[in-house]
Amino acid sequence: MTESSQPDAERIRTLLETESDEIKQNTRLFNAGRYDAIEGVGEATHEQYRTRAREIKEESIERLPDLIDRTVETVEANGGTVYVADDAEDANRYVSEVVADEAADRVVKSKSMTTEEIDLNEALEADDVDVWETDLGEFVIQIAEESPSHIVGPSLHKSREEITELFEREFEPEEPLDSAQKLTAFARRFLGERIDEADVGITGANFVMAESGSIALVTNEGNARKCASIPNIHVAVAGIEKIIPSIAELEPFAELISRSATGQDVPQYLSLLTPPVDTPTMDFDRADEPSFGDSDAKREFHLVLVDNGRRAMRQDDELRETLYCIRCGACANSCANFQSVGGHAFGGETYTGGIATGWEAGIEGLDVAEEFNDLCTGCSRCVNACPVKIDIPWINTVVRDRINRGKDPGFDDLLVDGLVPDEEVSGTPLRKRFFGNFETAARIGSATAPLSNIVASSGVARKAMESVLGIDARRDLPAFERITLREWARSRDSHVEDPVRRVALYPDVYTNYAHTARGKAAIRVLEALGCEVVVPNVGGSGRAPLSQGMIATAEEKARAVAESLRSYLNADYDVVVIEPSDLAMFRREYEKLLPPETQERIDDGSYEIMEFVYGLLANGADVNALPAGDGNGVAYHSHCQQRTLGLESHTEAILERLGHDVLTSDVECCGMAGSFGYKSEYYDLSMDVGETLAAQFMEASDERTIVASGTSCMEQLDSLLSPGTRHPIELLDPGSK
Amino acid sequence: MSAGSVQEFQQSLTRLDTASTVVSPNEFETALADVIETPAVGAELPFEDLSLEELPVALEPSPSQLREAVMGVTGSRMGIASLGTVAVESRSAGDEFVALYPEFHVVVVRESDLRSDLSDAFGWLQSEFEAGRRSLILATGPSSTGDMGALVQGVHGPERVHIVIVRDDD
Ligand code: SF4
Secondary structure (H helix, E strand, O other), rough: OOOOOOOOOOHHHHHHHHOOOHHHHHHHHHHHHHHHHHHHOOOOHHHHHHHHHHHHHHHHHHHHHHHHHHHHHHHHHOOOOEEEOOHHHHHHHHHHHHHHHHHOOOOOOOOOHHHHHHHHHHHHHOOOOOEEEEEEHHHHHHOOOOOOOOOOOOOOOOOHHHHHHHHHHOOOOOOOOOOHHHHHHHHHOOOOOHHHHHHHHHOOEEEEOOOOOOOEEEEOOOHHHHHHOOOOOOEEEHHHHEEEEEHHHHHHHHHHHHHHHHHOOOEEEEEEEOOOOOOOOOOOOOOOOOOHHHHOOOOOEEEEEEEEHHHHHHHHHOHHHHHHOOOOOOOHHHHHHHHHHOOOOEOOOOOOOOHHHHHHHHHHHHHHHHHHHHOOOOOOOOOOOOOOOOOOHHHHHHHHHHHHHOOOOOOOHHHOOOOOOOOOOOOOHHHHHHHOOHHHHHHHHHHHOOHHHHHHHHHHHHHHHHHHOOOOOOOOOOOOOOOOHHHHHHHHOOOOOOOOEEEEEOOHHHHHHHHHHHHHHHHHHHHHEEEEEOOOOOOOOOOOHHHOOOOHHHHHHHHHHHHHHHHHHHHOOOEEEOOOOHHHHHHHHHHHOOOOHHHHHHHHHHEEHHHHHHHHHHHHOOOHHOOOOOOOOOEEEEEOHHHHOOOOHHHHHHHOOOOOOHHHHOOOOOOOOOHHHHHHHHHHHHHHHHHHHHHHHHHHHHEEEEOOOOHHHHHHHHHOOOOEEEEEHHHHHHHHH | OEEEOOHHHHHHHOOOOOOOEEEHHHHHHHHHHHHHHEEEOOOOOHHHHHOOOOOOOOOOOOOHHHHHEEEEEEEEEEEEEEOOOEEOOOOOOOHHHHHOOEEEEEEEEHHHEEEEOOOHHHHHHHOOOOOOOOEEEEEEEEOOOOOOOOOOOOOOOOEEEEEEEEEOOO
């Protein structure tokens, strides 16, 4: 039972067949470019720019009403005009009037997402104005009559061959356009003539500087330079959120924007314009007159600042961050799902990728955001990629929560309300509540194992699960253990003399009920390194409900965890976590769910298991207490959220120190991402994403032991390669010596 | 503000597929004449001691000359050593058109105007803004696009760029 407005399986399958190859290739190129460029400038330096950029955006949005006033003053003092448009219609009306006043019949445009958002082209065309997109990517989209598939590269889903076919059909050129060079030369000529004949040039603005009434434009092709200088009239259309105080604040963005977008240190062209500019006007009717035709026409400049929902977003504590976005596309490029399907699935009316959820929810409404919001799995790989540190997964979670709450309660809810112990309003889709309350299922499953496993995997049960819950029957379900990790730990008689540390091993839902082996291994490793280990009675972290957008339930869980861990933390126990997605809750999401002191306490006191072992060894624990690797090969996939926390290298370092030969995957995510890969309509996408990982390990899988730090990664690798993927801690298990 | 070195500037230009020549002030005209391909257009240089007056370059060209030119020559009052960036100012001499229309853009920059990196360049930009000169393009390499299925140089702007660096003095 899938919600009808979400991307359906059929559509995803079609995109996987048609657009996926190009999108993968191009987004991964951008993604790798970004990593390289950041390494080039130095991570610490890059981090400083991010911090500064974030501060500037926070401050600018805070001061927005002032900055708008100041912009109006300065632009007008320079001789230009500012129009603050309430919505799309208002903005379009104003631009249409400017065009009509000039009796202009041709307009050229450079790339501007904001004009896409307001459908400016359609509005002008309705007045019989000839409108040309001059950015080549936008030009391709215009000719193909499609929507952009990516914020930065609107046509990156199209191959060179497809563009050739499109142009040859549309323009019937005498010479074939069978190379990128020829296509570019053709477009340069074709659009060059149109720019020369245009009466009005429309650009966007990446930044507006209030103090001087200036705009900044970031481009590589040079078309924005032409659109802003060749026609006498320049109209710049920008969202109100683009305003920063002055040129002094532009610097970190100049450092960040191209590196984040395409991996360039700077764009080809960074235009800083304070129009009307001194470049003379040109008169093409007097083509042989010197001095550019000796025109006596004056330059005109109009700045259209578009609200269209932004002032309301500014008042919205959860969506506000969206306004800091500089539209670099890094969140799309770093997203495994996006790399597979692109913006035609993972996007709304205008915007694409993870942040599109914020933009579309704020501008169009929740119904548009709902169409693609589920494609964000919360893997968090975009978090460190974002140059202005927007918590993009959180925005997706909040919007999902709002979508859930907006649903009418139906029959399913009446049924499920009595069964699941969550805090959600009726209306939250049944499947979301099932996954969100996975802990309950696990508890019951474990208590009744192995019967529960047999029943759950029976054909009848799987069919029912597929039709009622949309759980794909091709997926293996986790098998529950009859004896939980906690029960096992309690039944042991183990004592460590003079422990170096006392550890509270967090029994996450998977380790406690299903994958107890990795929990047992962790306990034996910690004891061998001189720690005393207890497995406290603590419930789920709230990760499962949070990933379904059930924030109230997640908050409840977080509070309970904090309560249960408090006495251990007070007694100076270290909390050690095996499942990375739960540690990520403690370190990241609890910031949103718990009071700051409580969150900090948990954050400071908790460690990922391999991070902790690394620390023990660094502080003198005896490495010989652990089994040596003997040069054996290991293929290691680090969990997405673990990598976002910067904890991938500890595992590599330990395994190498023990003498293993480690091959690490470099994909952003395994594609399983918690419950995502279980959902019927996302099965194909999940497998498509997983195949990239599988391809990296395929050759190695015969001679290397495959290890993965997350439960979902293990399940995904098991189904893609062969069963038997283990957690790295199991390789350290002295019990297996 | 710290000065940038000619050597680093040239290294950056090499990475950008951009040619460069270093000349002394009195070699300037001969050296530039060697680089020029005609028909050429130009915007008079923003330097007191360097001029395009005597060179085969049409200044303040007509629209037809602009469209027919294969080369455009402009001056830049700033260069960024670490990036190979130059400035194209929006001046009444028409630098922007001269720099945009022809496929080959030649830029004259003085050694003393080189800044070490983007941060230094921003120091300069701020003082320019304070002085009321507030419209310019920071240009780095030739215009390019990846939108046609492969990286191509020479889209709406120049396909080739050549930088002539004029030494401070002999
Ligand atoms: S949210 Fe961040 S990463 Fe995504 S487009 Fe905006 S600025 Fe770039």
